[in-house]
Amino acid sequence: MDVQHYKDALLRKRGEILGSGGIKLQASMENNTRQGDMADQASGNNEVHIQLKLKQTDAKILQAIEEALWRIEKGTYGACRDCAEPIAEARLNAIPWTRVCIACKEKQNS
Numbered sequence: 589m590d591v592q593h594y595k596d597a598l599l600r601k602r603g604e605i606l607g608s609g610g611i612k613l614q615a616s617m618e619n620n621t622r623q624g625d626m627a628d629q630a631s632g633n634n635e636v637h638i639q640l641k642l643k644q645t646d647a648k649i650l651q652a653i654e655e656a657l658w659r660i661e662k663g664t665y666g667a668c669r670d671c672a673e674p675i676a677e678a679r680l681n682a683i684p685w686t687r688v689c690i691a692c693k694e695k696q697n698s
């Protein structure tokens with residue numbers, strides 16, 4: 589399998605998601621840090637803030653992309669998380685960050 593092709597697709601999608609809200613994201617982090625210092629808030633708020641700023645679906649996809657990139661590093665990319673069968677390349681081309689094959693996906697939905 590040509591994982592480099594999927595890696596490119598994953599990185600491109602990640603760039604799209606981060607690019608669409610990247611500047612705002614950075615600004616909110618800076619603001620949040622200053623506010624946090626002044627209000628003496630507990631650490632860990634930054635992460636919550638960022639996730640709220642991202643559209644929820646984007647945050648989920650981003651998470652899945654990170655996991656997919658990690659699987660590429662480990663050499664397990666393209667295998668279904670649930671049944672360990674190879675995921676169809678047509679499915680990977682459509683959704684490179686998918687974790688499960690189409691059969692397991694349908695089982696989840698039912």
Ligand SMILES: [Zn+2]
Pocket residue numbers: 668669670671672673688689690691692693
């Ligand atoms: Zn499966």
